[in-house]
Amino acid sequence: MPNLLHRATGSLFTRLALILLLAAIAVNVVTYHLFFSVQSWGQTALERNLEEYAAHLVRELGSPPDRTRAAELGMRLDMRITWDGPGAWVEGRNPEHFPEEHLKSWLEDGPVQVASLHGYHRIRVRIASGQTLTFDLFPTQAERTALRRYGWLFLGLTALIMLVGYGFMRYLLRPVCWLTEGARAVRDGDLAHRVPEACRGELRDLTQTFNQMLARLEGVVQGQQRLLLDVSHELRTPITRLKLRLELCGDGPEVGAMRGDLREMQDMITTLLEAARMRHEIGMLHREPADLGALAGAAAGRVAGRAPGVVLRLPAGPVRSLVDPAQVVTLLGNLLDNALKYSGSEAAPVELGLEIQGAVAALTVRDHGAGIPAEALPHLFEPFFRVDESRTRETGGFGLGLALCQAIVHAHGGHIAVRSQRGWGTLVTVLLPLVAQEGGTGMGCATSQRKAGRSPGRNPRKAGRGERI
Known part of the structure; x- marks a missing residue:
């Protein structure tokens, strides 16, 4: 989940969507402030009428304001009237909620001040120095319902516009995804890959x-x-x-x-x-359903007697794949030869393993040698590349073994990867597709561990645990 969240927040499309959202919020905020700013720049017909209405209310209450008249006026006009002067009082409606601290002032002209928020209005009239009459107007239930409906409609339309904009943006930026796939294909060696040019x-x-x-x-x-x-x-x-x-x-x-x-x-x-x-010439492979465990045993038999030895870790049942047996034995033989060559005679034995991973078989060759520098790992499958550039007779070879291994694996529609670290050793993983069989793969769950066969002609699946060549 953290990795998914990190990828989502780091995505170009997510960032563009956030920019679009922030732009929409900024437009609404600017529009809101401009609306009230324009109102404050000049006197409109509404302002003139509000001033006349405020003056009329003051005349209705008299001077000084009549509290009884204020109570009648407040109940009839659905408002609250507050007198802030000698003998201060409050008459009319007294609702539980009035957003006094959030009111937005939008008219200040002479003795009249008007502030509003979400259907709530406050008209304050200065009668004399230190004496004011305040008229608080409240929205009706129908008005509050309409305001909430408008709010939800606004949010829904904004979300719809955002989704449409996001989808259109992803459609326009399809070439970015195509180029990413093309770059991955080139990284994996597919130089024949081409990206679509269906854009402008x-x-x-x-x-x-x-x-x-x-x-x-x-x-x-x-x-x-x-x-x-x-x-x-x-x-x-x-x-x-x-x-x-x-x-x-x-x-x-x-x-x-x-x-x-x-x-x-x-x-x-x-x-x-x-x-x-x-x-x-991939079609030239002589493919046939073969037991990868038997081929692993045959490859281990070719290096029998070489220090520090080879340990086989194979499933109890057959693991069948449609392969060219000779090429797979060559592949594993090259990997075992490299592992033994770069392991010390006193090191732990090289491990040759086989297991099922979903629809593929995973062959692994693990040595406990000195390991490969991190800067050399991306170049291991290049022809003539060697970590040890001396090409001495002790190590031998021309840096072509792993290039051949990669060619064999790719010809079978598989994948090969190397993981290594100084002081830890090297692990080579080869993934090959399994042969689909009715009623399952016929695999056993138990795993045997043994040293690669003592006699080249002996069936490696019948070898005992810990047996050495």
Whole structure:
């Protein structure tokens, strides 16, 4: 609830609505004050008649004012008459409520002063120095009912005008929402996204400029990818030739080092081409309903024996998703390889988990290594980016593993995210859609915890709790 309230108060539309409301209040206040100010600038017919009416009432009461006559006049005209002079008295109606402290004075002309509020009126006439006659007039029940009806009608019409204005304002500012969605799409890597241009004026210019920027950015990125792929394709042939020539050179320390360098180059080119295929040839995936728990066990079996080890946390029942099994094993293998590589041999084992989160399966890889700096997290899935830029043989790789992982996940319609902190370690979460099954998913609620299988051929679901490879 606090987050929702914070988002609502921080919304541009909410702020504009508040500005519209304040503007409406300001217009009413200014109109109210201008009305009384205009009345005070000159004598109107109403003022002249009020002065004559006040003089007539004073003559009716005589001089000095007759209290008996005042009582009769007050009951007949539905008013209260107050004499403030020798032998002061009050006659006529005496209601329980009269808003004396809130009356607004709007006529002060000679000995006559008039103040009013919501149908209540006070006419005060100065008879002599220190002597005044005050006539308080009260609205009838019908007048009070009409005034309340007018107040509710005013509030209702104001609210209706505000709602219509707010809706019209949201309609005019639709491009702001479109641009926000477009910016999110670009942030998530969808450079093919375009925002609608169904607007006019400056906002149309803004959406057109945004789309032109996206088109140019998409062209630049695609050009870089094409260049990288073309270079990778062209390098495969000379690398193959070099490998054949090295086979004819016999064995030796220098030849072995050259073979190792060639293997690294070949692995890099293979990874680049595979990532490109995942991005541009999604239909080439060999999808089939597969148990993600079994695929997790197979991926853990590939890194069996490497310190500090892998712990599997899998549900008791199968978790099926429509995936390419080989690609998912490659995905988890790369994530486990990174986790083991950057965990110390004395650190806690890497945890490979699987659980159901609504309509998706969540695969998690958690290590207890040094963690990743916060400034490096936004760049982890960029090709050739490495937190450790030294590219030593101890850490290996060219910064392409996570780029390939992201391409595989996106090709399956999933999502991948990384959370890390220095001294805490790293958690990678992969979300993949589940296969819809009649009668439920067939999932068990119990969860088993174990070290990844001791034998690559052993069924990981039959491994005991705490078993090590």
